[in-house]
Amino acid sequence: MTDASRPRLPWWRDVHSLDVEVAFRAAIAAAVPLVLLLATGRIEWAPYxxxxGMTAIFGRSEAYRTRIRTVSVAAVGLVASIGLGMAVSIVGAAAGGVLWWTATALVVVLVGGVLAVNLVRAHPPTPLFFVFAVLVCGAIPIPAGEGWVRLGVGVASAAFAWALSLSGWLVRRGPQKPVIPLKPLRENGPVRWGVLRSPVIWWTIGQYVVATLLAGLAALGLGLGHPYWAVVGAAAAIPPAGAARSISRALHRVVGTAAGVVVTGLVLWPEPPAWLLVAVIALAQFGAEIFVGRHYATALVFITPLALVVAHLASPVPVEGLLVDRFVETAIGCLAAILVVLVARALPNPKPRSRAAAR
Structure with missing residues (x-):
């Protein structure tokens, strides 16, 4: 029986094949910095x-010689995105507006992010997390004198996640077999310098840019409270370079976000203490990593509370408005992505370069 014809077991019976190791790393990388911020009374720095900490979701099941490269690129990209977002916040405030600065930073991060993840064959192969970082950090006002400290929080968190991503080497090389079955590691291949001149990559970048700018303008035009969520929704729904131009990812995101909004409401409406919200973030990060490669809509049931609880910790707002904005703006972003994908289907598409040319 081939792999394609073999029936797939339910996830709870197939747990040995899940990215349990990655999920634990990601949950710890999310929780530990937040616990320290909570202990020092600086939970408003939670987004940084x-x-x-999102550095820990990269590398996944790669062998360590290539994982070092992947997580290093991810850490640099995330810290650079945080720093660029902070620059947008500071310069935009001084100039009396952040719209054009934000749009410019978004395009820079999209181009750099798509090229970076494809150069090193990163998984997940998307600039989504860089986009999310630059937009959220660009929307947070920064008091005078706190800029470098906030950036330092991001750097320290990325460094901790980087070390955590490589810590599995000790587990796998230890004298005792791990209690939890771990996925086999794989080599990730060399850097693909050819992507810098690949027409397929630049075609994908164009789709990201058009969809995210369209989503952001629509959210701003409607006067919604968190327009960057529409941009993030569009970036999440555009298929990665080389993937099928499908709208299913956008539909999964809308459905999963709707369910995730309900879960978030159940978490936030009782007004739990901050330490319990940090625990929710860790559990949500674990669940997201378990399901993200298996069923995207289910993963969004965890990803949505993760994002909203972090936002609420940093800057508490009325829960009803937070939830409505998240769903409506995600739907707007996904609609923009669907429109761009459908147009891309109808247009002549660039041909991929030969395998030798892409190396």
Whole structure:
């Protein structure tokens, strides 16, 4: 029986094949910096710690010689995105507006992010997390004198996540077999310098840019409270370079976000203490990593509370408005992505370069 014809077991019976190791790393990388911020009374710095901690979701099941490269690129990209977002916040405030600065930073991060993840064959192969970091950090006002400290939080969190991503080497090389079955590691291949001149990559970048700018303008035009969520929704729904131009990812994101909004409401409406919200973030990060490669809509049931609880910790707002904005703006972003994908289907598409040319 071939792999394609073999029936797939339910996830709870197939747990040995899940990215349990990655999920534990990601949950710890999310929780530890937030616990430290909570202990020091600086939980409003949570977004910087959270984005730096996203370094741990990269590398996944790569062999360590290539994982070092992947997580290093991810850490640099996330810290650079945090720093660029902070620059947008500071310069935009001084100039009396952040719209054009934000749009410019978004394009820079999209181009750099798509090229970076494809150069090193990163998984996940998307600039989504860089986009999320630059937009959220660009929307947070920064008091005078706190800029370098906040950036330092992001750097420290990324460094911790980087070390955590490589810590599995000790587990796998230890004298005792791990209790939890771990996925086999794989080599990730050399850097693909050819992507810098690949027409397929630049075609994908164009789709990202058009979809995200369209989503952002639509959200701003409607006067919604968190327009960057529409941009993030569009970036999440555009298929990665080389993937099928499908709208299913956008549909999964809308459905999963709707369910995730309900879960978030159940978490936030009782007004739990901050330490419990940090625990929710860790659990949500674990669940997201378990399901993201298996069923995207289910993963969004965890990803949505993760994002909203971090936002609420940093800057508490009325829960009803937070939830409505998240769903409506995600739907707007996904609609923009669907429109761009459908147009891309109808247009002549660039041909991929030969395998030798892409190396």
């Amino acid at each position: 710690a959270a984005f730096g």
